[in-house]
Amino acid sequence: MDVHKIPELACFQRFVPAMRELWKLDLSEDERWKRVGGLLPMLLDDPELRAHAATWDLTLGPDDKYTNLLFYEDPDYGFVINGLVKGPSGVTPVHDHAHTWTAYSVIYGSEDVIRMQLDHDAPAGKIAKMRETGHYTVKPGFVDVVPPRLLHMERVGDAKTAAIIVRSARVGGFDQRMWNNRTHEHFIDKGPRQVPFELGA
Ligand SMILES: [Fe+2]
Secondary structure (H helix, E strand, O other), X not given: OOOOOOOOXXXXXXXXXXXXXXXXXXXXXXXXXXXHHHHOHHHHOOHHHHHHHOOOOXXXXXXXXXXXXXXXXXXXXXXXXXXXXXXXXXXXXXXXXXXXXXXXXXXXXXXXXXXXXXXXOOOOOOEOEEEEEEEEEEOOXXXXXXXXXXXXXXXXXXXXEEEEEEEOOOOOOOOEEEEOOOOOEEEXXXXXXEEEOOOOO
8 A cells, every 4th residue: 555645535635635735835833733733624524534434443553552544644745644543441651742743633432631741851761750731632523733742641531432643744663752651650662553554435
């Protein structure tokens, strides 16, 4: 599968050109990503994609880490469109997305997102000091725009979730900062593995 080819699904044929238009404009990253969040309902609300999402399976790798379905990677601007299925009560470590921007929402299910602030960093293997700065629910109709280096964790409700994620770059190939969500012990991880996934019409 060629991940640089726009998926045949009609909503992707509309969404990707609209995204590319945003990259041709001279915008601050803040403004560009606010607009990406505004475009995301083109995918989230699409009946064809919603029907597809109902068939996606939990995306856990052999090491029990979440993996991302990789639908598209833009050959010119580098942005990436992912799917991610999480099981009921799933919880992520505290993490950031390194240098990348993210627009995140769900097609079904809901997740609590807890935003954290690092007060005292610690090297890998040591306990960092952090505190909660915000708490909200990502559910259909709500798009979370996550700037680079913003600490957060996601906790799934009592039903599985299917997320659509737009990222400024493909993750999984570089180090990301993470912390155990109970002890706050710091560790470094490569981030979610990307699994190319064909979305036919
Ligand atoms: Fe995240």
